[in-house]
Amino acid sequence: MDNNGIIPCRPGERATLRVRSLEPYSSEFTSGQIGVLADIAEQFGSGFVHVTPRQTVEIPHIDRAALEGIMELLNKEGLYTGSSGTYLRNVAACSRWCLYNAIPMSNLAYKLNNLHADVALPGKTNISLSGCDFSCVRSRTSDIGVISRAEIELTDRKCKKCTLCVKEPLGCQVDAIRITDNGVIIDTDKCVRCGFCSNICRPGTISVQFRSFDIFVGGRGGIKPGEAVFYKRIQTEEEVIAEIARILGRYSKKAHEGERIGDMMERLGIKALEE
Numbered sequence: 001m002d003n004n005g006i007i008p009c010r011p012g013e014r015a016t017l018r019v020r021s022l023e024p025y026s027s028e029f030t031s032g033q034i035g036v037l038a039d040i041a042e043q044f045g046s047g048f049v050h051v052t053p054r055q056t057v058e059i060p061h062i063d064r065a066a067l068e069g070i071m072e073l074l075n076k077e078g079l080y081t082g083s084s085g086t087y088l089r090n091v092a093a094c095s096r097w098c099l100y101n102a103i104p105m106s107n108l109a110y111k112l113n114n115l116h117a118d119v120a121l122p123g124k125t126n127i128s129l130s131g132c133d134f135s136c137v138r139s140r141t142s143d144i145g146v147i148s149r150a151e152i153e154l155t156d157r158k159c160k161k162c163t164l165c166v167k168e169p170l171g172c173q174v175d176a177i178r179i180t181d182n183g184v185i186i187d188t189d190k191c192v193r194c195g196f197c198s199n200i201c202r203p204g205t206i207s208v209q210f211r212s213f214d215i216f217v218g219g220r221g222g223i224k225p226g227e228a229v230f231y232k233r234i235q236t237e238e239e240v241i242a243e244i245a246r247i248l249g250r251y252s253k254k255a256h257e258g259e260r261i262g263d264m265m266e267r268l269g270i271k272a273l274e275e
């Protein structure tokens, strides 16, 4: 790795550029940005781009002599190279367009990426933000994962027994709801606080009491996979941003070089993130 987002490729005089969008949403590309990426691939690369799992795009086989001009083209469109080495990897968010979102996460990803995009850390660090427990961006196998939650409650509005809240595709996925002659019963041990039932309950028998974020830490994929552990439940986006800054700060201070958050937790315990 010779620079943040400029990656060696074959043949040696060429480079692969790993490109992320920092404006307007770091988890999406505008049609204009896609056009610029296509033009650069066509003019200076191989005509191909590679879409990475972390919502960045790699443009391979770039002529290094053209790098300066390419950077100008990218930056004008809110595009930047990065997300490599020990720099914080692109903060990935699931789709803000998805019906299942308890809280859409694109805005949070945008803020975290713009705050920490150029921060070098002791080891590889991923942050992944999911709008519900389906965890499409794999929040539970990331160094820091966030999953948004909707805490539901039963109201005094009469259930019409439409059964939508217990049926596929939009009803409860974990069989936590029973419709009985005496009303609706929610099994709170089974409920994962996704809020799907409240989205489709027209009379409002089931509604959202409050929304929140669960933070998980210490997970990873790759050669030594491991599941993250639950760390904290938090109410607001601002608190999530502050908590993640604290976690990254303590990790930077206490981890050995090359150690990931999960490795550090194995050595020092989860309390290392608290103190």
Ligand code: SF4
Binding pocket: 094, 095, 098, 099, 100, 101, 102, 130, 131, 132, 133, 134, 135, 136, 137
């Ligand atoms: S994690 Fe949930 S809200 Fe996000 S894209 Fe997947 S299903 Fe939709």
Ligand code: SF4
Binding pocket: 150, 152, 171, 172, 173, 174, 175, 176, 177, 186, 190, 191, 192, 193, 194, 195, 196, 197, 198
């Ligand atoms: S909020 Fe709970 S009860 Fe409602 S659909 Fe989700 S898991 Fe089921």
Ligand code: SF4
Binding pocket: 158, 159, 160, 161, 162, 163, 164, 165, 166, 179, 184, 200, 201, 202, 203, 204, 205, 206
């Ligand atoms: S969606 Fe609402 S009205 Fe329909 S069965 Fe469920 S609780 Fe009752």
